[in-house]
Amino acid sequence: MSSSRIIMLVGGGILYLFFQVLILKNLVLFGIAFCFLYMMFILLLPVHIKTIPVLLISFFMGLGVDFFYDTMGIHTACLVAVGFVRYRWLQVLVPTGGYDDDLQPSILNMGFGWFFSYSFPLILVHHSLFFYIESMGTDLFISSLQKIIASAIFVLIMSIIVQLLLYRRRRGI
Structure with missing residues (x-):
């Protein structure tokens, strides 16, 4: 990977982090739909990046969000889990002819159907872990389930909007 791509990758991660903690931190719809858009940075990394670099990027991104949210590692744990599953999930969804x-x-490169089948399960993994760790295994199953579903749909819609407005069809970051 060239140095300019690495700089763009780092810059994109910083932008996602600051957008999350400065603008989206207090964005909650109906008291149950939280917007954790920062996780889309991990999902939109180029497909050729292997698991270990993705885990490191996930760790530092999650740590940054935890620092501003005061969540003691919950975001880090959930994002690292998504980073761990991401490469294997990409291998399951490999199109004919490979990547x-x-x-x-992204939606623009792969189409909506493929992007939905790629991103929504990973968003659900992230949100399931986050809200169940947050509730500490108490009897808040229905409340946590509502937050998981509403937040996952909210993040998917927001990621589609962000991609359509800010991204363009291209080969990588």
Whole structure:
């Protein structure tokens, strides 16, 4: 990976982090739908990036969010779990002919159907872990389930909007 791509990757991660903690931190719909859009940075990394670098990026991104949210590692744990599952999930969804080198798995590059089947399960993994860790295994199953579903749908819609407004069809970051 060239140095300019690494700089763009780091810059994109910082933008996602600051957007999350400065703007989206207090954005909650109906008291149950939280917008954890920062996780889309991990999902939109180029497909050729292997698991260990994704885990490191996930760790530092989650740590940054935890620092501003005062959540004591919950965001870090959930994002690292998503980073761990991401590469294997990409292998399950490999299209005929494989992936191009340096391809970014976005709606514009892969289409809505593929992007939905790629991102929504990973969003559900993140949110399930987050809200069940947050509730500490108490009897808040229905409340946690409502937050998981509402927040996952909210993040998916927001990620679609962000991609359509800010991203363009290209090969990588």
